[in-house]
Amino acid sequence: HGKLDLTEAEGLADLIDAQSTGQRRQALRQMGGGLRLVYEGWRGKILDALSMVEGEIDFPDEDGVPDALAARAGPILADVGADIEAALAESGRGETVRTGLDIAIIGAPNAGKSSILNRLARRDAAIVAKQAGTTRDIVDIHTHIAGLAVRIADTAGLRSTQDPVEAEGVRRAKLRAKDADLRLGVIDLANTNTEVLCTLQKGDIIVYNKTDIAKPKDPPENTLYQTFQVSAQTGDGFPALETALEKLIQHRYTSTEQAGLTRLRHRECAQNALRAVQSATNSLSLAPELAGADLHAALHAIKELAGESDIEAVLDRVFSQFCIGK
Ligand SMILES: Nc1nc2c(ncn2[C@@H]2O[C@H](COP(=O)(O)OP(=O)(O)OP(=O)(O)O)[C@@H](O)[C@H]2O)c(=O)[nH]1
Numbered sequence: 309h310g311k312l313d314l315t316e317a318e319g320l321a322d323l324i325d326a327q328s329t330g331q332r333r334q335a336l337r338q339m340g341g342g343l344r345l346v347y348e349g350w351r352g353k354i355l356d357a358l359s360m361v362e363g364e365i366d367f368p369d370e371d372g373v374p375d376a377l378a379a380r381a382g383p384i385l386a387d388v389g390a391d392i393e394a395a396l397a398e399s400g401r402g403e404t405v406r407t408g409l410d411i412a413i414i415g416a417p418n419a420g421k422s423s424i425l426n427r428l429a430r431r432d433a434a435i436v437a438k439q440a441g442t443t444r445d446i447v448d449i450h451t452h453i454a455g456l457a458v459r460i461a462d463t464a465g466l467r468s469t470q471d472p473v474e475a476e477g478v479r480r481a482k483l484r485a486k487d488a489d490l491r492l493g494v495i496d497l498a499n500t501n502t503e504v505l506c507t508l509q510k511g512d513i514i515v516y517n518k519t520d521i522a523k524p525k526d527p528p529e530n531t532l533y534q535t536f537q538v539s540a541q542t543g544d545g546f547p548a549l550e551t552a553l554e555k556l557i558q559h560r561y562t563s564t565e566q567a568g569l570t571r572l573r574h575r576e577c578a579q580n581a582l583r584a585v586q587s588a589t590n591s592l593s594l595a596p597e598l599a600g601a602d603l604h605a606a607l608h609a610i611k612e613l614a615g616e617s618d619i620e621a622v623l624d625r626v627f628s629q630f631c632i633g634k
């Protein structure tokens with residue numbers, strides 16, 4: 309009908325900001341009404357259930373058995389609840405594509421983290437030096453992997469230290485690693501300090517470094533991590549590492565092409581709708597009036613998602629995306 313809803317306008321704003329093909333693809337999908345289609349599906353089901361509930365309120369069953377209502381409207385609400393839950397479960401992925409993926413390089417001092425960052429960045433981004441404890445601040449580089457915007461962070465080597473500046477670096481390193489989408493845990497083959505394993509999460513990558521001066525290691529027994537053997541000095545093993553990174557990111561973040569919730573605002577509206585649908589489900593057989601009120605609340609949440617609720621607020625939201633210098 310020639311008019312954008314709020315999610316489509318947000319898609320347009322995302323498209324203007326997009327820096328990677330993954331971001332562009334997602335923005336185009338949203339701009340083309342991908343998310344609208346999703347929430348119109350929810351709205352249709354909620355309206356179906358609501359019409360049953362209101363029918364029950366206006367023309368109660370002669371035998372007065374509200375269970376009949378629960379039997380008819382219950383499955384519809386269970387269905388839409390499951391739909392919204394699935395979209396919420398996927399939303400992290402959509403948000404990551406929109407904002408960019410975070411990778412943290414983490415490991416003991418001197419393991420070669422900064423050297424690895426420089427290889428991945430193909431430039432001399434971080435200071436490399438013989439002494440342990442060289443990197444203190446986080447050094448971020450921005451690049452693209454598998455068509456997605458990626459930020460790779462080099463961090464301070466993990467160790468306990470009396471130096472307050474280095475200790476602060478270690479604290480920040482752990483924090484960044486914890487919050488990252490993916491961690492590269494670096495272990496020096498010549499000096500195998502494996503403490504870094506405690507900071508890794510399932511699906512992360514272990515990079516054994518310095519194959520030029522030490523013998524490659526058998527990868528650990530566990531299958532939680534992929535392992536690679538490289539030399540940041542000679543570049544040995546980097547093609548395999550980079551191919552694996554590309555595959556992993558592709559697999560995790562670009563395999564589902566469905567339109568979904570891509571920002572916090574979407575998620576909050578969907579959560580409100582879900583809560584209202586669940587509450588309506590509980591009230592169905594007890595008090596149809598309460599269920600009706602809940603379903604109206606669910607519809608209101610969807611109106612907010614669509615930007616139909618308050619035109620001023622809608623315009624504010626849309627135009628805040630176009631700020632100069634953002
Ligand atoms: N032989 C060899 N030396 C390496 C390799 N990678 C790094 N080094 C050396 O190891 C030392 C430490 O390298 P960095 O990259 O600074 O290590 P880091 O993990 O960032 O160290 P911190 O910032 O102190 O935590 C430097 O002297 C590097 O030249 C490698 O693959 N082989």
Ligand SMILES: [Mg+2]
Pocket residue numbers: 421422423434435436442443462463465
């Ligand atoms: Mg360093």
